[in-house]
Amino acid sequence: MGATLARAAVHHAPPQGFIRKYVFSVDHKVIGIQYTTLSLVAAFVGMALSWAMRIHLAWPDARIPLLSLLSPNGMPGGVMTPEYYLSLMTMHGTIMAFFVLTAAPMAGYGNFMLPIQVGAADMAFPRLNMASFWVTFVGFVLACATFIIPDGPPLSGWTAYPPLSAVGPAAGPGQGWGQNLWGLSIALFCVASLLGALNFIVTTLELRTKGMTLSRLPISTWAWFINAGVSLLAFAVLLPTCLLLVLDRLGGTSFFIPGGLVFNDQLQPHAGGSPLLFQHLFWFFGHPEVYIIILPAFGIVSHILPTFIRKPLVGGWKVITFAMAAVGTLSFVVWGHHMFVSGMSPYMAMVFSVPTLFITIPSVIAVLIWVFSLYRSNLRFDTPLLFSLGFLSLFITGGIGGFFLAQPSTDSYLHATTFVVGHFHFTMGLSAIFATFAGFYYWYPKMFGRMLSEKLGKVHFWLSFVGVYCVFMTMHLTGFAGAVRRYSAFVDDFMVPLIPTNRFISVAALLLGAAQFIFLFNAIWSRFKGPKAADNPWGATTLEWDTTSPPPFDNFGGRQMTVCHGPMEYDGEAAVMQTSPESSVAGT
Amino acid sequence: MSSNRELTMSSYVGIGVGLMLIVGIEVILTYQHLPTRTLLFSLLCLASLEGFVAIMYLMHVKYERPILFWTIFPATLFVLLLLCYLWPDAIRMATMRLLK
Amino acid sequence: MDQSSVAATTHHDVVMEPSPYAIEKKKLGMWVFIVSDACTFGAFLFAYGYMRVGAPVWGTPFEFSSILNGVVMTAVLLSSSLTMLASVRAAQAGAKASAMKWLGVTMLLGGIFAALHLREWFKLIGEGWRLFHNPTGGAAQFGATFFSVTGLHLSHVVSGVIALAFIARGYQRDRYDASHVETVGLYWHFVDLVWMFVFPLMYLMNAR
Numbered sequence: 001m002g003a004t005l006a007r008a009a010v011h012h013a014p015p016q017g018f019i020r021k022y023v024f025s026v027d028h029k030v031i032g033i034q035y036t037t038l039s040l041v042a043a044f045v046g047m048a049l050s051w052a053m054r055i056h057l058a059w060p061d062a063r064i065p066l067l068s069l070l071s072p073n074g075m076p077g078g079v080m081t082p083e084y085y086l087s088l089m090t091m092h093g094t095i096m097a098f099f100v101l102t103a104a105p106m107a108g109y110g111n112f113m114l115p116i117q118v119g120a121a122d123m124a125f126p127r128l129n130m131a132s133f134w135v136t137f138v139g140f141v142l143a144c145a146t147f148i149i150p151d152g153p154p155l156s157g158w159t160a161y162p163p164l165s166a167v168g169p170a171a172g173p174g175q176g177w178g179q180n181l182w183g184l185s186i187a188l189f190c191v192a193s194l195l196g197a198l199n200f201i202v203t204t205l206e207l208r209t210k211g212m213t214l215s216r217l218p219i220s221t222w223a224w225f226i227n228a229g230v231s232l233l234a235f236a237v238l239l240p241t242c243l244l245l246v247l248d249r250l251g252g253t254s255f256f257i258p259g260g261l262v263f264n265d266q267l268q269p270h271a272g273g274s275p276l277l278f279q280h281l282f283w284f285f286g287h288p289e290v291y292i293i294i295l296p297a298f299g300i301v302s303h304i305l306p307t308f309i310r311k312p313l314v315g316g317w318k319v320i321t322f323a324m325a326a327v328g329t330l331s332f333v334v335w336g337h338h339m340f341v342s343g344m345s346p347y348m349a350m351v352f353s354v355p356t357l358f359i360t361i362p363s364v365i366a367v368l369i370w371v372f373s374l375y376r377s378n379l380r381f382d383t384p385l386l387f388s389l390g391f392l393s394l395f396i397t398g399g400i401g402g403f404f405l406a407q408p409s410t411d412s413y414l415h416a417t418t419f420v421v422g423h424f425h426f427t428m429g430l431s432a433i434f435a436t437f438a439g440f441y442y443w444y445p446k447m448f449g450r451m452l453s454e455k456l457g458k459v460h461f462w463l464s465f466v467g468v469y470c471v472f473m474t475m476h477l478t479g480f481a482g483a484v485r486r487y488s489a490f491v492d493d494f495m496v497p498l499i500p501t502n503r504f505i506s507v508a509a510l511l512l513g514a515a516q517f518i519f520l521f522n523a524i525w526s527r528f529k530g531p532k533a534a535d536n537p538w539g540a541t542t543l544e545w546d547t548t549s550p551p552p553f554d555n556f557g558g559r560q561m562t563v564c565h566g567p568m569e570y571d572g573e574a575a576v577m578q579t580s581p582e583s584s585v586a587g588t
Numbered sequence: 589m590s591s592n593r594e595l596t597m598s599s600y601v602g603i604g605v606g607l608m609l610i611v612g613i614e615v616i617l618t619y620q621h622l623p624t625r626t627l628l629f630s631l632l633c634l635a636s637l638e639g640f641v642a643i644m645y646l647m648h649v650k651y652e653r654p655i656l657f658w659t660i661f662p663a664t665l666f667v668l669l670l671l672c673y674l675w676p677d678a679i680r681m682a683t684m685r686l687l688k
Numbered sequence: 689m690d691q692s693s694v695a696a697t698t699h700h701d702v703v704m705e706p707s708p709y710a711i712e713k714k715k716l717g718m719w720v721f722i723v724s725d726a727c728t729f730g731a732f733l734f735a736y737g738y739m740r741v742g743a744p745v746w747g748t749p750f751e752f753s754s755i756l757n758g759v760v761m762t763a764v765l766l767s768s769s770l771t772m773l774a775s776v777r778a779a780q781a782g783a784k785a786s787a788m789k790w791l792g793v794t795m796l797l798g799g800i801f802a803a804l805h806l807r808e809w810f811k812l813i814g815e816g817w818r819l820f821h822n823p824t825g826g827a828a829q830f831g832a833t834f835f836s837v838t839g840l841h842l843s844h845v846v847s848g849v850i851a852l853a854f855i856a857r858g859y860q861r862d863r864y865d866a867s868h869v870e871t872v873g874l875y876w877h878f879v880d881l882v883w884m885f886v887f888p889l890m891y892l893m894n895a896r
Binding site (some may be wrong): 235 | 707819827
């Protein structure tokens, strides 16, 4: 069936006035920048929390005056209490996992780039898109609000396991309004993510321009599309989980709270619930969540690599896309590997362990595609490529650690040690961050019309890369030695020899954090003083590079975009734009 | 824009009557003193039948392109079937309880 | 390709790839939403099942009057689905007045469902049922699961009636067309579909 004439998504004229243009905007480009900015702020908040944690771990008696201003109860005299350490850890995880890693590569770049990459003028539902952002924003405000309420943030971890998270204030500081605000924040984030996923799916299926068949979609678009499907199903289950937790807390129900519990000498008036039910429902979301975080990273790196290696990925679009789809689908059947020591049925442990090993196959296929594509290519070592290679390194390293955790036998020892912390920071945290940085350096010229400083970018990369290994590789070692995660101090005899190693990690972490200010400076300074960017500074092929930097209001200035080629037609210096010469800006 | 013209309104009323008949069968079964598991299984089968008819006819999926069915249905069923992984732990809660 | 098919109007019509589903984007959007909502209801129902299987004594307290009430509610909701269908058909045929009439009947039937439901809730609450209390001495989770599942469904019915009102008003004023009526109709049928599972699982399984 041939292309059909259809009414474009956008019928309204460009907005006037500051509020309509930059605040309550329905333009996907503005919304994408809003999400990216939110994530950037959240990243620095999350990092600051981790610095406070690391300072306390290395020097337990250290005084942190700023924090004692924020929470006199949690930091009496500037010295951190163990409970406040747990609160910081909880919010570090929550803010980083949700508001940075889930938001930036998907909602941030996806919102900006997906409509342009498919040749549309906007997302399918622009007002829903705006609503999604502002709901996320309110969620973030609520999460930050937990710091300024008297009782402080919750201390139950980003995983918020009941009964601790469900019984209310009796469980400790932050478990009153802190946990309620947390629950509300996450519930709002769920709703925003569901609506965002809906938008991505419908846009990719319905708003592709003439000639943009599914086989010509850029790999990043495929990644966002597959990710939207995974997000839709996963967040749909997290939402009721949060609601049931709130009912336990505020409605007196006992979904997750067993009988006979005594907290702080208070017998809890609940009975008959199952904490395991929460874990099942949470991890049903929680495992796909880590793939929701990494799939856009896969897409961004798969999109960037061909530009800088000047050749297509091995296997073309099909193999990498099928690998991503397989990863996304399999991500739903492995959640129990987070519950091997929870008291879950050991037969279910087997049922979850086997696909956990299988899910490595599509991941490894993807990694091999990227690695083999590098072979015999002319690498242009610009910053986006450096961060993409860094992503590869971090993902492979983290993935190797995963083998030890995938099997109940070895996991029994390693569960809840810093080995796990090192593992997920590599695979989920920092590799996604590196891919996000790669995307930032790659798409910044398009988004803001200016080039970032290459020199500062390279310094940022090397400091971050070395720093990440120093911090998180060492955590694997301390984890083998038995260092328990979520502990605020190394008091047990066998852990005392680890204190110098711990100090090394903390110093490296602070230096790693400092390096990020180079990036922040670069991003802000270049916005105003950077050299102006051309339409296609990297010599890439996809539709976003066939329009001005930044793009006009309707993305293409009224042109009928017609696509004739696939997204990866690179051959050394030559690159064939996806768009036909008649519709191209550069064409006659 | 798809058309509902494939069936007449009276056919839809007939489908509605059929669905209420299934509800009637469900109610009758409820009072047959069946073992809990049998009753649950039968009710789920009948409800699934009702649901399938509702999706195909009331929600018009039968007259859409097959790919709509094959996208929506398997995805939803996938999640619902996976949630069945919860049953072993529910059964353990019942059978391994310390205090009865 | 066919440059003449590109209109250079302010409405910016463009040539696009056809959708694999051949349906309008708002209808596809509604289907995607329905999938997510089905998974949400599914998770709630599984939590109910988990609690029920794991509870030592669940209790089956619903007298026949409650079951009969449930059957009436089912009939009301099913009829409202049929009247919704009538409205969509009328809208697609261009019979605006008829479509508005059937939309009104659908909203009324939805309201009756909600009223019957609330009446039953108040009766149960009067007997001592709470989210955390079972007056018959069985599992306290009965109240928790019953009120949360039926409450979630009731909230969907009420929002559905409100949505129907919005669409009716817009359709009356020619801001919306038959496709909007069809899209909201899909949501309404979904709400009926969920009830087809909630009624047997929450009522019939708990009949005395």
